[in-house]
Amino acid sequence: MTRQGVEAAVAQRQNEGLKRLLAEAEKGPLVEKGDVLVVVHERMVQEVISSVLPVEQVIAGRYRVRLTEAAVNFEDGLALVRLKGRASLADQDEQYASAELDVAGGLDVVDLDPRNGRLRGQVRIIAVDAQAVDVMGVKTPRQAESLVEDLGRERLEAFSALLAGIEIPVRIQQDVAIPAVSEAGVRIGAASVPLAVAVLDVNAFRGRLWVSVKAAVQGAAP
Amino acid sequence: VRRARAAVLALLALAGCGRGPDPTAGVRAENEGLHRRLDELLGRDPLVTAVAARKGDVHVAIQSALVRDLVKAVARRYLDRVELDLPLEKTVHETGTLQTGTFLGKVKAGEWDVTVVIHRVRGVLAAGEPQLLVTPGNGLRVQLPVTIEKSDGTATVRFKWDSKGLANVVCRDFEVSREIRGHLTSHAYVLDGMVKLAAGPQSLRAEPSFPRSAFRLRVDLLPASWAEVKQALGEQDKLLKCGLALDPETVVPKLSALLEKGFDVKLPLALFRMVDLPASVGGTGSLDGREVEVMVTTEGLEVTAEGLWYDASVKARPRAVSPSPGT
Numbered sequence: 001m002t003r004q005g006v007e008a009a010v011a012q013r014q015n016e017g018l019k020r021l022l023a024e025a026e027k028g029p030l031v032e033k034g035d036v037l038v039v040v041h042e043r044m045v046q047e048v049i050s051s052v053l054p055v056e057q058v059i060a061g062r063y064r065v066r067l068t069e070a071a072v073n074f075e076d077g078l079a080l081v082r083l084k085g086r087a088s089l090a091d092q093d094e095q096y097a098s099a100e101l102d103v104a105g106g107l108d109v110v111d112l113d114p115r116n117g118r119l120r121g122q123v124r125i126i127a128v129d130a131q132a133v134d135v136m137g138v139k140t141p142r143q144a145e146s147l148v149e150d151l152g153r154e155r156l157e158a159f160s161a162l163l164a165g166i167e168i169p170v171r172i173q174q175d176v177a178i179p180a181v182s183e184a185g186v187r188i189g190a191a192s193v194p195l196a197v198a199v200l201d202v203n204a205f206r207g208r209l210w211v212s213v214k215a216a217v218q219g220a221a222p
Numbered sequence: 223v224r225r226a227r228a229a230v231l232a233l234l235a236l237a238g239c240g241r242g243p244d245p246t247a248g249v250r251a252e253n254e255g256l257h258r259r260l261d262e263l264l265g266r267d268p269l270v271t272a273v274a275a276r277k278g279d280v281h282v283a284i285q286s287a288l289v290r291d292l293v294k295a296v297a298r299r300y301l302d303r304v305e306l307d308l309p310l311e312k313t314v315h316e317t318g319t320l321q322t323g324t325f326l327g328k329v330k331a332g333e334w335d336v337t338v339v340i341h342r343v344r345g346v347l348a349a350g351e352p353q354l355l356v357t358p359g360n361g362l363r364v365q366l367p368v369t370i371e372k373s374d375g376t377a378t379v380r381f382k383w384d385s386k387g388l389a390n391v392v393c394r395d396f397e398v399s400r401e402i403r404g405h406l407t408s409h410a411y412v413l414d415g416m417v418k419l420a421a422g423p424q425s426l427r428a429e430p431s432f433p434r435s436a437f438r439l440r441v442d443l444l445p446a447s448w449a450e451v452k453q454a455l456g457e458q459d460k461l462l463k464c465g466l467a468l469d470p471e472t473v474v475p476k477l478s479a480l481l482e483k484g485f486d487v488k489l490p491l492a493l494f495r496m497v498d499l500p501a502s503v504g505g506t507g508s509l510d511g512r513e514v515e516v517m518v519t520t521e522g523l524e525v526t527a528e529g530l531w532y533d534a535s536v537k538a539r540p541r542a543v544s545p546s547p548g549t
Binding site for chain 2: 011012015034040041047050051055117118163169172176177183187205216
């Protein structure tokens with residue numbers, strides 16, 4: 001897919017997202033308040049991703065990818081995560097052949113991690129664009145063009161390894177811990193109040209991810 | 223730098239993608255129209271506009287019903303099985319004058335004195351259903367009924383008789399004391415205080431603030447201790463031929479009334495502890511297992527009738543990996 005193709009794929013996803021959001025908004029308030037509403041600005045997710053850049057890893061067992069830039073855009077029903085960097089062959093020096101890589105993915109907040117209650121998202125790759133790079137005005141070497149073609153034959157799933165899981169540092173815990181007390185004539189055993197929590201709905205618009213969470217004290221009257 | 227372009231991947235079968243003039247122009251134009259319409263609708267949504275007006279990178283809103291359920295459940299469970307062991311050394315005391323009729327008329331027979339020192343009381347506090355009320359300043363007023371159950375305690379009771387006048391001839395002064403055991407009579411109390419909702423370093427917190435109000439505890443003796451008291455008084459009565467002075471039938475109700483009147487104690491402050499609410503921002507995040515440390519700055523905290531709002535800004539940095547031993 002060309003760079004133009006990546007933009008087209010993104011536009012198409014936004015088109016689908018916009019139609020879905022509009023259909024919902026025509027019926028009533030778009031955001032289901034839930035018991036807990038978490039609103040995450042795209043800045044925060046970009047901050048989390050950018051803070052670990054640059055990252056380098058080998059994908060599909062043969063390509064070394066070094067990601068250097070991230071851009072996050074929560075708009076029009078699409079939580080878009082865009083990563084840029086460079087790909088080369090894992091067993092060759094970067095000088096041998098390299099390509100600029102542009103990866104577009106959509107962040108779906110799947111659930112709350114049952115171990116720590118953290119919001120856990122998964123990025124599904126929408127499109128990837130690779131362009132061979134010439135250095136110092138020298139014509140693109142055949143190896144670089146070949147690298148781009150090889151990357152083109154890879155399945156999108158191979159690129160998922162670049163950005164599979166994001167943990168957003170917002171936690172909705174599944175219990176409230178009550179600390180024990182043992183002092184000055186008072187002894188209280190430790191206890192916890194268990195909560196039933198689950199993500200109800202996720203939307204992306206106005207630069208934010210809107211996550212509605214259902215939470216209830218277990219054993220409380222409905 | 224010259225770039226040689228090549229189509230590498232096509233996830234979406236977009237007709238005409240990459241050929242001729244911009245094939246996405248139509249979709250883009252449609253998106254612009256849809257976006258405008260959506261923007262219009264969102265502009266009328268009070269929740270969306272309220273969030274847009276808040277500062278920060280992340281906002282957490284907890285509905286008041288959940289906050290209430292949580293505070294209630296925590297208060298109820300927290301204070302439902304509290305073991306109290308209060309070293310009190312509290313003294314209750316009563317004195318009186320006994321007058322008796324003689325052939326000379328009514329004369330003062332003497333003065334009696336009953337003192338009880340309650341050394342220690344142990345008990346289990348049980349909580350009832352709390353009442354909550356939102357108050358200004360990010361707080362909730364909590365009124366929590368509690369009862370003290372399964373209590374016992376130790377005390378020393380001392381009886382003193384000081385004969386006066388004519389009675390002094392036949393009744394000697396005496397003083398008797400006994401170690402006794404008793405229990406608190408089950409009474410309901412209401413703990414009335416505030417729970418302030420505050421932002422901790424990483425979590426929302428409920429910070430209790432209860433004034434150290436005095437609670438009146440009332441005592442009753444165990445049957446064995448009552449029997450012991452009666453026996454001690456009876457012995458004095460026979461020995462000193464002073465039936466009028468400390469007749470158990472007269473004194474026991476006085477002692478009972480004295481204990482029932484009770485004494486004031488203040489519950490220990492340690493009873494009230496801060497509790498973290500289940501929503502938090504910060505700590506660590508991660509990207510494909512690479513941990514990120516997140517520093518949080520609270521931008522706002524507001525309790526409204528609808529719920530609790532928390533706003534924060536964050537800064538992230540890769541989490542420092544501690545060097546392994548020997549490196």
